[in-house]
Amino acid sequence: MIDPHAYPQKWPGCVVVGTGRNYPEIGKALDALVRLMTKRYEEIGKGIVAEQAHSRITILIDEWRAIVYNVKDASEAIKALLTESRKAAFSVFVATHSDRAKPLGLEGEYDLKDGFAIVRLAIANGQRYATLDMGNGEVPVLLPGTYPTQHPPVIEAEEVINLEPELTPEEARILELHEQGENISAIAAAVFGSKGGNQNQRVREVLSKYNQV
Numbered sequence: 473m474i475d476p477h478a479y480p481q482k483w484p485g486c487v488v489v490g491t492g493r494n495y496p497e498i499g500k501a502l503d504a505l506v507r508l509m510t511k512r513y514e515e516i517g518k519g520i521v522a523e524q525a526h527s528r529i530t531i532l533i534d535e536w537r538a539i540v541y542n543v544k545d546a547s548e549a550i551k552a553l554l555t556e557s558r559k560a561a562f563s564v565f566v567a568t569h570s571d572r573a574k575p576l577g578l579e580g581e582y583d584l585k586d587g588f589a590i591v592r593l594a595i596a597n598g599q600r601y602a603t604l605d606m607g608n609g610e611v612p613v614l615l616p617g618t619y620p621t622q623h624p625p626v627i628e629a630e631e632v633i634n635l636e637p638e639l640t641p642e643e644a645r646i647l648e649l650h651e652q653g654e655n656i657s658a659i660a661a662a663v664f665g666s667k668g669g670n671q672n673q674r675v676r677e678v679l680s681k682y683n684q685v
Contacts (some may be wrong), residue, residue, distance in 0.1 A: 473486040473488045473489065473502055473532045473534070473673065474488075474490050474492070474496065474498055474502070474531070474533045474534065475488060475489075475490055475491070475532075475533075475534040475535060475539075476490045476492075476493045476494065476495060476498060476534075476535050476538055476539065476542075477493070477534070478490065478491040478623055479491070479537055483532075485618035486532070489501040491540075493542075495539070495542040495543050496677070496683045498539055498546070499543040499544065499545075499653075499681075500681075502543065502545075502546055502550065502553075502619070502647045503545075503549065505553060505562075506549050506552055506553065508555065508560075509556065509557050509560045509562060510528075512526050512560035512561070512660070513559075513560055516559070516560070520553040521652065524558075524559055524560075524561050526560060527561065528561045528562075528563065529551065529562050529563070529684055530562075530563045530565075531562060531563065531564045531565070532565045532566075532567075533550065533564070533565070533566040533567070534566075534567045535567070535568070536566045536567060536568035537568050537569060544576070544620070545661070550566065554566070554588065573685060575660075578605065579672045587600065588607075589605070589606050590602065590604070590605040590606075591603070591605075591613075592610065600615055602615050604612075619660065641682075642663060642678075643678050643682070645662070645663050646659055646663055646675055646678045646679065647679075647682060649662055649663070650679060650684055656672050656675050656676060656679075657672060659675045660672050660674070660675050663675070
């Protein structure tokens, strides 16, 4: 569950990422999920695992609009997960207050929405209503009701996915030099053999990725 507005017991039984508007953590999680999807497709391409034969992962992303506005490259990551991950055994659900192109980060690609199953929720006269749009127009649907959460399912330790990004040798060296107090130009010179605009920017991107600036 990825939710910057989460709180205790909001999502019982889920591994929650991003509580307290921790957008850097959300960015890392999205990056890790895309990398995991890519790894699974590499295994599928080599014939190691069949399509949809990996262990299934259900990903819920709440506050899509806020995440797109606060996390660099979140739009691209979420679009990749929504459009490519099914055969890698991902089930992806997103929640947002708006279905317009810009808030969703879909400017210029709004036709992608036609491939989504869209549930719209509304409240009228104190009652909750819903419609389902599978690309052929909205139809009214019945909501399932409240599910008891007193005894949420237990997640076994081996089922928890490690979302920590793996450091490349280059990234590890940059972080090591940063911890030693070296400035950006010195780090660029040590890691890339020269310093300047592009090299310094690459150092800044790594430090930003790991919340060091």
